[in-house]
Amino acid sequence: MSEHPRFGTMPPLGHDVAVAPVTLDDIGEVRALQRACFTSMQARHSNEAETIAFHSLLASGSYSAELAVSVKRQNLLGAYLDGRLVGSATWTTSREDKRAGRIRFLFVSPLFNGCGIGRRLLTQMECAARQANLEEMSARSLIASAGFFERNDYRITTYGVFPLEAGESLAVCYLRKPLSIRNV
Numbered sequence: 628m629s630e631h632p633r634f635g636t637m638p639p640l641g642h643d644v645a646v647a648p649v650t651l652d653d654i655g656e657v658r659a660l661q662r663a664c665f666t667s668m669q670a671r672h673s674n675e676a677e678t679i680a681f682h683s684l685l686a687s688g689s690y691s692a693e694l695a696v697s698v699k700r701q702n703l704l705g706a707y708l709d710g711r712l713v714g715s716a717t718w719t720t721s722r723e724d725k726r727a728g729r730i731r732f733l734f735v736s737p738l739f740n741g742c743g744i745g746r747r748l749l750t751q752m753e754c755a756a757r758q759a760n761l762e763e764m765s766a767r768s769l770i771a772s773a774g775f776f777e778r779n780d781y782r783i784t785t786y787g788v789f790p791l792e793a794g795e796s797l798a799v800c801y802l803r804k805p806l807s808i809r810n811v
């Protein structure tokens with residue numbers, strides 16, 4: 628079970644953000660956002676070698692190429708607050724199960740954690756997946772973020788590791804949710 632972060636009293640901003648497809652020009656900003664998220668959250672749970680390996684993944688050409696594919700398909704969503712990128716997320720159809728969607732690149736700026744922006748992105752992706760007649764959504768999550776998904780009716784199915792370079796890895800878990808369940 629993940630540790631629940633203490634956000635204090637955060638203003639609800641989920642309905643104040645504009646959610647729109649990220650453009651190629653914003654890929655650098657997406658990576659900077661993801662690096663800030665990791666540094667703030669996972670750094671408390673990872674050692675220096677794992678953190679360096681994760682930063683190196685974010686800086687790699689293959690990671691940029693993956694982001695660029697999502698951008699070109701116009702399904703990398705950005706959450707913008709007063710024009711500033713504060714969140715990102717995308718989903719694809721699962722390779723193994725065509726009835727299931729898979730969430731990727733879900734990150735919210737640590738400055739705005741607990742404001743409902745992650746849920747807004749998640750809800751939007753789940754709506755799109757329902758419209759595409761998918762029955763289930765799945766996610767691979769850092770252990771520290773699993774509580775967010777559980778709060779949104781995902782259930783952990785299994786635990787694993789996400790391999791990084793130089794033999795490093797991060798502990799992750801896999802979660803699923805039937806799309807018949809809707810967020811309130």
Ligand SMILES: CC(C)(COP(=O)(O)OP(=O)(O)OC[C@H]1O[C@@H](n2cnc3c(N)ncnc32)[C@H](O)[C@@H]1OP(=O)(O)O)[C@@H](O)C(=O)NCCC(=O)NCCS
Pocket residue numbers: 629630631632664665668730731732733734735736739740741742743744745746747767768769771772773774775778779
């Ligand atoms: C996980 C993440 C996307 C959550 O975004 P967020 O905008 O802070 O989440 P929200 O404010 O929408 O939270 C929705 C609910 O989940 C809860 N929650 C959020 N993060 C949580 C966590 N780590 N553990 C337990 N509960 C959490 C909130 O308290 C809120 O609860 P409520 O229903 O009582 O209001 C964000 O912390 C993040 O970017 N993490 C690092 C990247 C990551 O691990 N991404 C997921 C895998 S790709």
